């Protein structure tokens with residue numbers, strides 16, 4: 400099973416680039432940029448990465464991101480993830496970044512995008528990995544702030560495929576961002592949103608009905624509403640699920656009770672992703688392995704999940720079919 404998971408070409412569709420910041424790089428950048436962080440050893444960092452819900456994780460994750468200052472730092476962060484992709488046979492990645500986490504500290508929007516995009520271009524040339532960039536709005540901030548960020552992004556639109564919605568879900572429903580998502584759609588961006596990670600099934604319905612997203616990030620709690628499950632299945636709206644993230648943030652108490660296999664068997668277009676691998680203890684293949692083991696997935700399930708990762712992507716139909724034929 401491990402070999403199959405390793406050897407299958409895969410796409411990763413739910414990955415926050417700031418969530419790939421490994422402790423070693425965090426220490427190096429903190430020193431270079433004279434940023435204070437509350438840890439001195441990798442052990443101390445790992446100890447701090449114990450979370451009982453989403454918010455305590457986000458607090459540590461935003462603090463970690465403060466070491467990213469120069470364009471080069473964003474390049475190095477992104478390149479390190481892409482090298483990992485190569486090792487794991489991830490051939491296509493759709494990568495989130497959180498511009499507001501950086502612009503709020505005085506970092507130029509252009510430095511963030513250019514640093515990331517240079518690494519993505521190098522990966523296409525040197526590693527044969529294709530990618531798209533998705534800009535996420537922080538939902539704990541106001542819609543006005545999101546609109547400001549959308550406007551800032553327009554000169555860089557060529558490099559950005561779509562917009563997303565992340566950060567503290569509870570109390571910040573999709574309805575808060577209707578206007579900015581309509582503006583993003585009018586500007587030609589694809590739209591996705593985190594929903595149903597901690598928020599209930601109504602957050603998923605709002606993301607579909609009010610934000611008109613084409614993909615749901617997480618979506619774990621869709622199983623509270625059978626009509627919603629049927630809709631996700633009938634309209635083949637993908638879920639980008641993240642097993643180790645959901646385990647670490649106590650969205651699920653044990654992966655043996657994870658609903659991924661149930662949703663897959665129901666016919667929903669489920670995909671496996673790593674979310675914030677430096678914080679949650681595993682990159683993509685480790686997420687596949689953890690679920691395969693806990694839910695007794697068979698080889699056909701694993702192949703279906705890899706095929707789904709391409710089906711759910713923003714690649715052209717031609718590129719999707721090429722990868723799917725490879726897998727078959």
Ligand code: HPA
Pocket residue numbers: 415418453565566567568593596644674675
């Ligand atoms: N949920 C919400 N916001 C996030 C996450 C997540 O899992 N990871 C990074 N930002």
Ligand code: ZN
Pocket residue numbers: 413415565593616674
């Ligand atoms: Zn996420």
